[in-house]
Amino acid sequence: MTLVSTTTAPDPRQRLAAGAGRPAAQQPAWPDRAALDEAVATLASYPPLVFAGECDVLRERIAAVARGEAFLLQGGDCAETFASATADNIRDRVKTILQMAAVLTYGASVPVVKVGRMAGQYAKPRSSTEETREGVTLPAYRGDMVNDFDFTQAARTPDPQRLVRAYHASSATLNLVRAFTTGGFADLRHVHDWNKGFVANAANARYERLAKDIDKAMKFMNACGADFEAMRTTEFFSAHEALVLDYERPMTRVDSRTGDLYDTSGHFVWVGERTRDLDGAHIDFVASVRNPVGIKVSATADTDDLLRIIDKVDPRREPGRLTFITRMGSGRIREALPTIVEKVTASGASVTWVCDPMHGNTFESASGYKTRDFDDVVEEVEGFFEVHRALGTVPGGIHVELTGNDVTECIGGSERILDADLNLRYESVCDPRLNHQQSLELAFLVAEMLNQD
Numbered sequence: 393m394t395l396v397s398t399t400t401a402p403d404p405r406q407r408l409a410a411g412a413g414r415p416a417a418q419q420p421a422w423p424d425r426a427a428l429d430e431a432v433a434t435l436a437s438y439p440p441l442v443f444a445g446e447c448d449v450l451r452e453r454i455a456a457v458a459r460g461e462a463f464l465l466q467g468g469d470c471a472e473t474f475a476s477a478t479a480d481n482i483r484d485r486v487k488t489i490l491q492m493a494a495v496l497t498y499g500a501s502v503p504v505v506k507v508g509r510m511a512g513q514y515a516k517p518r519s520s521t522e523e524t525r526e527g528v529t530l531p532a533y534r535g536d537m538v539n540d541f542d543f544t545q546a547a548r549t550p551d552p553q554r555l556v557r558a559y560h561a562s563s564a565t566l567n568l569v570r571a572f573t574t575g576g577f578a579d580l581r582h583v584h585d586w587n588k589g590f591v592a593n594a595a596n597a598r599y600e601r602l603a604k605d606i607d608k609a610m611k612f613m614n615a616c617g618a619d620f621e622a623m624r625t626t627e628f629f630s631a632h633e634a635l636v637l638d639y640e641r642p643m644t645r646v647d648s649r650t651g652d653l654y655d656t657s658g659h660f661v662w663v664g665e666r667t668r669d670l671d672g673a674h675i676d677f678v679a680s681v682r683n684p685v686g687i688k689v690s691a692t693a694d695t696d697d698l699l700r701i702i703d704k705v706d707p708r709r710e711p712g713r714l715t716f717i718t719r720m721g722s723g724r725i726r727e728a729l730p731t732i733v734e735k736v737t738a739s740g741a742s743v744t745w746v747c748d749p750m751h752g753n754t755f756e757s758a759s760g761y762k763t764r765d766f767d768d769v770v771e772e773v774e775g776f777f778e779v780h781r782a783l784g785t786v787p788g789g790i791h792v793e794l795t796g797n798d799v800t801e802c803i804g805g806s807e808r809i810l811d812a813d814l815n816l817r818y819e820s821v822c823d824p825r826l827n828h829q830q831s832l833e834l835a836f837l838v839a840e841m842l843n844q845d
């Protein structure tokens with residue numbers, strides 16, 4: 393892929409420029425136009441973070457997910473921060489995802505497509521444009537790509553230089569992820585090592601037993617003369633919400649092979665529940681790029697609206713192109729999802745269904761923390777499987793906010809985290825994440841659900 397098209401056809405970037413006039417929700421109020429233009433120009437001059445061919449591979453993998461031949465595992469921080477883009481944090485998140493994938497692959501005999509909510513997840517849509525603390529009102533924190541979490545006027549003022557910092561942090565993250573996943577660290581023969589460094593607990597002990605079984609199977613295959621080359625590395629893709637269009641547009645490039653546009657900020661990008669307006673700039677943006685894309689779908693989504701989004705984003709009905717990430721809440725999924733799935737299926741659309749059991753299950757605890765109950769998370773995934781089984785459609789994967797760290801942000805799980813424990817290690821700057829143990833527990837439970845076929 394080159395940065396500049398060599399064809400004489402009209403420049404496909406005109407398509408992007410045309411979309412720029414559409415209304416865009418949840419965009420930062422940049423105070424300095426010249427500084428923004430400079431940051432956007434800088435981003436446009438930088439190399440792509442991912443390559444078009446990799447996005448095509450992911451589209452094929454997601455097409456296999458839609459056929460029920462693989463399972464999609466998307467996970468990572470609610471909001472990455474520049475300060476937390478450290479080697480240890482990145483390694484532990486990758487290890488957690490690799491462990492979950494090992495549990496799913498071994499436990500349910502299904503290939504797992506691994507996608508990190510990583511290397512670009514630096515922007516957040518907010519319910520309110522402002523935040524008030526003790527009588528002081530400031531702009532809401534919108535992610536490190538936009539402003540800083542500190543509660544001061546200077547920190548909360550959007551700064552376009554942060555777009556450039558987000559690029560560099562994503563680049564460094566992706567570089568390490570690529571090193572981990574292709575440099576030997578992800579070799580299935582190291583399945584035990586991924587558990588090292590995590591505190592001893594029930595989920596880790598259960599994982600240790602599974603790792604022993606995998607080890608045994610590998611030794612058996614080795615003795616039979618199996619070729620382990622394919623297991624030395626693993627595919628690992630990056631994903632984030634395509635929210636701040638002043639970041640996504642300059643990162644969008646023309647693929648010299650095809651003349652098509654690709655958003656090179658990540659392999660997979662999604663449009664959130666708050667920005668998926670049919671005539672808005674976000675849907676127009678993802679319609680213009682060839683990456684596999686996702687759309688968040690809540691329990692209140694209008695099915696006709698979704699059908700129009702499908703027509704716009706995936707007019708060719710291309711397998712793997714469009715994923716609906718449903719996030720309905722444990723109490724509503726069984727009532728809201730069936731009609732949507734039925735009508736979408738009846739329309740002949742080619743959509744991959746993935747369950748986000750986090751965003752419909754957030755509440756404020758009695759002690760004032762934004763949290764989620766592990767039981768609600770599990771309940772929503774169960775509802776997702778039940779609905780798809782009843783309709784004969786494919787429950788393709790899960791999309792979860794998680795960390796490899798031992799945080800206390802979601803209540804429940806076998807550690808029985810209580811409201812009173814939330815203040816111990818509540819580190820998220822936005823929404824609560826599953827900790828390492830809760831993530832592994834979820835993977836074991838999902839493997840059981842997959843096995844019920």
Ligand SMILES: O=C[C@H](O)[C@H](O)COP(=O)(O)O
Pocket residue numbers: 470516517518519520751822823
């Ligand atoms: O991650 C999703 C949203 O950005 C988040 O839930 C918004 O949180 P808020 O309602 O506190 O703004």
Ligand SMILES: C=C(OP(=O)(O)O)C(=O)O
Pocket residue numbers: 470517633663664665666688689719751
């Ligand atoms: C904001 C998010 O989700 P949703 O759009 O579903 O609320 C998210 O996944 O970070």
